[in-house]
Amino acid sequence: MMYNEKMLESFSKEYAERCQVTDKITAEMFDANGVLRGLRDKNGNGVVAGLTSISKIEAFRMENGQKIPCDGNLWYRGYNVIDLVKGFEGKRCGFEEVAYLLLFGELPSGEQLHNFCEVLATARHLPTNFTRDVIMKAPSADLMNSLTRSVLTLASYDDDIRDTSLQNVLMQCMKLISEMPMLAVYGYHAYNHYVCDESLYIHRPQPDLSTAENILLMLRPDKKYTELEAQVLDAALVLHMEHGGGNNSTFTTRVVTSAGSDTYSVIAAALSSLKGPKHGGANIKVVEMMADLRKEVSDWEDEEEVKEYLGKLLDKQAFDRKGLIYGMGHAVYSLSDPRARVFKHFVEALAIEKGRHKDFALYSMIERLAPEVIADKRKIYKGVSANVDFYSGFVYSMLDIPLELYTPIFAMARIVGWSAHRIEELVNADKIIRPAYKSIMVERDYVPMDER
Incomplete structure (x- = not known):
């Protein structure tokens, strides 16, 4: 039988809809079974899966038994x-x-x-x-x-x-x-x-x-x-x-x-x-978002107009309508991403060499305004700040990459x-990494072909 793409496409469309129903597990079911989605709790803390001496990340400090957000x-x-x-x-x-x-x-x-x-x-x-x-x-x-x-x-x-x-x-x-x-x-x-x-x-x-x-x-x-x-x-x-x-x-x-x-x-x-795109592709989304901002905002130096655009991003009325300001916030860091802090100095120096002062000023304005807009429109459990992806895409564009x-x-x-x-x-390690998944399957009796 010859390959038939339309037949494959039609079959896949029908059964994708079935999978959407068959495989759906609600957030309430995760909560009821004590399972942390994404191996992270509701505060964004990851499940400890191992030990390492290679690197360490700090976003909070413990004071009197409480976690206090700090510069990353x-x-x-x-x-x-x-x-x-x-x-x-x-x-x-x-x-x-x-x-x-x-x-x-x-x-x-x-x-x-x-x-x-x-x-x-x-x-x-x-x-x-x-x-x-x-x-x-x-x-x-x-x-x-x-x-x-x-x-x-x-x-x-x-x-x-x-x-x-x-x-x-x-x-x-x-x-x-x-x-x-x-x-x-x-x-x-x-x-x-x-x-x-x-x-x-x-x-x-x-x-x-x-x-x-x-x-x-x-x-x-x-x-x-x-x-x-x-x-x-x-x-x-x-x-x-x-x-x-x-x-x-x-x-x-x-x-x-x-x-x-x-x-x-x-x-x-x-x-x-x-x-x-949820991992390494974030800096691309920042560049695309900024290109859209330049088209939609007439005066890049007008803070109110820029702030209005950021609000539209969060309200799913601008860019890709995903409700995100790309390059802002991080799964771990709260008040600041140390990589963004140290990298900003290099970004500014390159912007001066490339004559991109206005672009750098726009990025700096968004870095300052975005946390305010997010805090106003979202219920957040920790601080929001620019991450390293916010500036890396801008740098790559200045390098003509x-x-x-x-x-x-x-x-x-x-x-x-x-x-x-x-x-x-x-x-x-001497063991294969094998976390457990809790089954919520319902057992059923086998049904013969002629009775289905």
């Missing part, structure tokens, strides 16, 4: 991320330094950092003809899918794919950390050429450049970038590198690792999680955190 803090291996960024700001790119810290638990000496950078540079190499035979084949606007496909295909070039010894896994992780920017940027060039009918150029990364510098070099036709551009992108990578074991893609990493799967499958699973690469850039950074958590899981 994020630590990598015991070091406050704001201190880490300030430590290398204006002196050197920090991605490699912080990657060393997350993977090995200590800040590197000058010699250790030099050796680590040399190892990453050596690993920044794809198999012969991989770009032509894999990346250039079946290009897609969905670069996260292309990236996942490339990672899984790399597994076929590894003779030791099933070896889960720490030495081999560490080697695989460092190779993937080095290769991820190439897979993503080359994937974009393939899409831009074969789908968008634009010119094709493939630049090889340079061993003496940092990860951030190589991303800009490989992306741009003329290979040129300013020192500030590289520093801002580097800071963005560092701030997106790790965020606790409970975020969706990192938890996915630990779940698949606990099953004994190989490194390529683990990273592919994490990528599949990250691509979701195409929208299709926004989430892959997140992946280029977060793969370091995934690798650290994979290694920690291998060192410590």
